[in-house]
Amino acid sequence: MAAQIWGSEKRARRRREISAKIAQMPELHDSKPLPFMTREEKIMESARKLTILTEKMGQIIDPTDPAELYHLNNEVLGLEGNPMALHGVMFIPALSAQASDEQQAKWLPRALRREIIGTYAQTELGHGTNLQNLETTATYDLATQEFVLHTPQITALKWWPGNLGKSSNYAVVVAHMIIKAKNYGPHPFMVQLRDEKTHEPLPGITIGDIGPKMAYNIVDNGFLGFNKYRIPRTNLLMRHTKVEADGTYIKPPHAKINYSAMVHVRAYMLTGQAIMLASALNIATRYSSVRRQGQIDKSQPEVKVLEYQTQQHRLFPSIARAYAFQFAGAETVKLYEHVLKEMKSGNVSLMADLHALTSGLKSVVTYQTGEGIEQARMACGGHGYSMASYISEIYGVAIGGCTYEGENMVMLLQLARYLVKSAALVKSGQSSKLGPLVAYLGVKSEPTSLIDRIPNSGFTEYVKTFQHVSKRQTLKAADMFFGLMEKGEKREIAWNKCSVELNRASRLHTRLFIVEAFVRRVNEIADIRIKEALTDLLHLHVNYELLDIASYALEDGFLSASQLDYIRDQVYLYLGKIRPNAVSLLDSWEFSDIELRSVLGRRDGNVYENLFKWAKSSPLNKTDVLSSVTQYLKPMMEKARL
Ligand SMILES: CCCCCCCCCCCCCCCCCCCCCCCCCCCC(=O)SCCNC(=O)CCNC(=O)[C@H](O)C(C)(C)COP(=O)(O)OP(=O)(O)OC[C@H]1O[C@@H](n2cnc3c(N)ncnc32)[C@H](O)[C@@H]1OP(=O)(O)O
Numbered sequence: 213m214a215a216q217i218w219g220s221e222k223r224a225r226r227r228r229e230i231s232a233k234i235a236q237m238p239e240l241h242d243s244k245p246l247p248f249m250t251r252e253e254k255i256m257e258s259a260r261k262l263t264i265l266t267e268k269m270g271q272i273i274d275p276t277d278p279a280e281l282y283h284l285n286n287e288v289l290g291l292e293g294n295p296m297a298l299h300g301v302m303f304i305p306a307l308s309a310q311a312s313d314e315q316q317a318k319w320l321p322r323a324l325r326r327e328i329i330g331t332y333a334q335t336e337l338g339h340g341t342n343l344q345n346l347e348t349t350a351t352y353d354l355a356t357q358e359f360v361l362h363t364p365q366i367t368a369l370k371w372w373p374g375n376l377g378k379s380s381n382y383a384v385v386v387a388h389m390i391i392k393a394k395n396y397g398p399h400p401f402m403v404q405l406r407d408e409k410t411h412e413p414l415p416g417i418t419i420g421d422i423g424p425k426m427a428y429n430i431v432d433n434g435f436l437g438f439n440k441y442r443i444p445r446t447n448l449l450m451r452h453t454k455v456e457a458d459g460t461y462i463k464p465p466h467a468k469i470n471y472s473a474m475v476h477v478r479a480y481m482l483t484g485q486a487i488m489l490a491s492a493l494n495i496a497t498r499y500s501s502v503r504r505q506g507q508i509d510k511s512q513p514e515v516k517v518l519e520y521q522t523q524q525h526r527l528f529p530s531i532a533r534a535y536a537f538q539f540a541g542a543e544t545v546k547l548y549e550h551v552l553k554e555m556k557s558g559n560v561s562l563m564a565d566l567h568a569l570t571s572g573l574k575s576v577v578t579y580q581t582g583e584g585i586e587q588a589r590m591a592c593g594g595h596g597y598s599m600a601s602y603i604s605e606i607y608g609v610a611i612g613g614c615t616y617e618g619e620n621m622v623m624l625l626q627l628a629r630y631l632v633k634s635a636a637l638v639k640s641g642q643s644s645k646l647g648p649l650v651a652y653l654g655v656k657s658e659p660t661s662l663i664d665r666i667p668n669s670g671f672t673e674y675v676k677t678f679q680h681v682s683k684r685q686t687l688k689a690a691d692m693f694f695g696l697m698e699k700g701e702k703r704e705i706a707w708n709k710c711s712v713e714l715n716r717a718s719r720l721h722t723r724l725f726i727v728e729a730f731v732r733r734v735n736e737i738a739d740i741r742i743k744e745a746l747t748d749l750l751h752l753h754v755n756y757e758l759l760d761i762a763s764y765a766l767e768d769g770f771l772s773a774s775q776l777d778y779i780r781d782q783v784y785l786y787l788g789k790i791r792p793n794a795v796s797l798l799d800s801w802e803f804s805d806i807e808l809r810s811v812l813g814r815r816d817g818n819v820y821e822n823l824f825k826w827a828k829s830s831p832l833n834k835t836d837v838l839s840s841v842t843q844y845l846k847p848m849m850e851k852a853r854l
Pocket residue numbers: 262265266269278279281282284285296297300301302332334335340341342343344374468471472474475477480481484563564567615616617618619622626629630
């Protein structure tokens with residue numbers, strides 16, 4: 213099963229080997245539990261480990277393999293981030309995709325050797341979503357052949373970029389490029405921020421940390437202002453766009469090609485989210501098979517809380533989602549790598565499809581991951597609320613994904629643009645022009661669903677039902693939009709008036725893609741035992757998801773009330789079937805205790821002993837009487853007694 217999850221036997225084996233090596237290297241372990249550290253201590257601890265990793269990484273992993281890097285990152289540095297998080301996730305990808313060969317030769321080896329630390333600075337205090345209204349300017353000075361970076365007012369301060377505040381000395385900065393008074397829109401520039409020797413900010417740069425966040429606090433998300441700060445012309449990233457010495461602008465082959473670093477994260481973050489969801493579920497499911505509370509049959513001893521159907525209903529559909537996200541994520545990464553390769557050689561024809569797909573997936577996956585992690589926390593009762601479970605930290609980090617790389621509603625609306633265009637093709641009889649991801653929009657469906665009507669139909673009737681609801685909602689939302697425009701409404705106003713319906717279509721389309729990716733994977737599996745276990749999970753998935761969106765299929769009579777009863781019964785049937793495999797389905801992800809960082813979810817299952825040890829190690833327990841008591845509470849009580 214681990215091979216299915218991680219993509220191959222070799223990958224699963226390599227993960228195990230890496231975990232085993234790390235277990236033998238105490239210098240790479242947390243020196244104390246992270247929740248007992250201050251933010252400064254955590255940053256220090258993480259920087260300490262990063263320097264060791266820079267020395268020893270080659271002994272532990274193949275540093276050119278992103279999957280191995282990511283696993284090393286999760287084990288050693290953890291999900292709270294690190295002082296170089298954005299260096300690997302966005303700075304290097306931005307340089308790789310957007311810098312010319314000559315620029316790459318100059319900067320990439322230095323970045324890869326970690327001579328310099330970089331980040332991606334795009335979002336500003338006043339604008340994150342609407343890139344066209346970013347306010348930082350890069351004005352070309354023809355006389356000196358330099359760009360002058362400037363922050364015209366407080367809202368133009370870069371705000372949020374990870375590791376910008378204190379750790380990075382370089383950044384890819386996105387600024388509006390102005391040449392001879394003409395604004396060419398946002399473009400990426402390589403900018404040195406700090407002196408390479410002293411790490412002091414360079415003159416003309418105002419920089420710092422934006423303060424603690426809901427989670428992800430090892431990352432120093434920062435602010436940055438420029439005061440007429442000059443950089444050479446050749447620091448504009450020029451793989452696709454060029455500015456010649458005389459100010460001539462050569463436009464890129466696709467208007468949005470400079471957005472590729474964002475698409476990179478959107479593609480890769482899906483499996484990251486799956487990992488966080490599976491981690492929280494691993495903790496909650498292990499704990500649920502240790503925790504005994506109450507009896508189902510009063511004549512019997514107390515049961516493990518995992519025996520309760522409500523507990524299963526809380527956890528198991530999310531287990532299925534974690535697998536589904538992992539499989540859909542793996543497909544998306546493959547597509548992304550293909551499109552990136554094509555893009556580098558000038559073929560931009562697949563960019564729109566990739567953008568639409570990643571926009572929808574990033575939104576649905578992050579939202580449902582957040583839901584699943586929160587359910588996992590509640591499934592652990594009181595102990596879930598303790599930092600000893602570590603679930604709250606996982607939750608805080610995971611839901612950041614609903615916002616970064618494009619706020620979820622906004623990204624769903626990006627997918628909706630693509631769906632509406634596809635709907636227009638269907639309506640104008642041009643279905644043959646539909647891309648493979650939306651081809652179903654042009655296929656006539658049966659009048660009613662055949663779920664439970666055709667024996668042994670596998671998942672086909674389910675997929676058809678998902679296709680039906682997605683198609684219907686897409687065409688309905690598109691009709692609403694076109695209808696308003698026909699009535700004379702301006703395009704943007706009409707769009708806004710339909711946006712809730714449009715986003716519903718985007719969600720349904722994305723959920724269909726996730727179901728299909730799960731089905732595709734299960735169909736590929738040869739090992740009968742693995743196939744059986746995953747088929748049960750897939751049964752739960754399709755039935756649970758369909759129940760969740762049933763209103764769309766009920767409203768036009770595509771599903772009947774009796775079919776809905778059947779679907780509900782199937783959910784209960786598969787909850788029971790999955791119960792014996794539940795812990796194993798999560799243990800198969802092979803998270804080590806080091807990686808999970810959870811007292812509640814350790815492999816040994818000694819929950820109560822471990823919790824008591826954890827409590828005793830709380831810094832508050834170093835003394836029996838705290839100075840808050842001697843200074844304030846004790847005198848207060850004494851005064852009251854007089
Ligand atoms: C020592 C070693 C130890 C190891 C350490 C390192 C470990 C790391 C190892 C790395 C291994 C790699 C693995 C990676 C794993 C990743 C896991 C994830 C972990 C998460 C970490 C957290 C990091 C957090 C990072 C966060 C960073 C950010 O948030 S950056 C800022 C992001 N900002 C946004 O996303 C802004 C959103 N806004 C937009 O995108 C745009 O404004 C908009 C799309 C909404 C609108 O744009 P615009 O106004 O220009 O559009 P408009 O003119 O309206 O035109 C729309 C048309 O354009 C089309 N379009 C838009 N975008 C694209 C696109 N990208 N591609 C193609 N087309 C696009 C759109 O479709 C419209 O087309 P039409 O409909 O045809 O008009």
